[in-house]
Amino acid sequence: MESLYILIPIAIILVCVAGAVFIWAVRSDQFEDLERQGHNILLDEEEKPDNTKR
Template identity: 50%
Template sequence: MDILYLLIPIAIIFVACALWAFFWSVNSGQFDDLESPAHKILFDDDDELIPDDAKQARGAAQKESHHPRDD
């Protein structure tokens, strides 16, 4: 029964920390947009990650592959 004198204050501190974390996350905008991160994976943004010289080389290779060859 003496353990309750320890557990109740620990539980109150735990709840206070959880409430502080919740209100901090709401105030910092963590819950503002819940839909975009789920849809962001569907967008193709790989071109931004490719260096410019690699884009030029890839474009030249695609142009060469589309020209008919003289046999």
């Protein structure tokens, strides 16, 4: 029973931190374009010319 006095405030703090991180992510447009990265993996990368001298 005594552990609840420690665990409940820790749980409340963790929920507040998770909520703050979610709000920050929404406000900084982290969820703006979710499909672009999924489509990027399907595209071929252009090979870069090797300009280094050996």
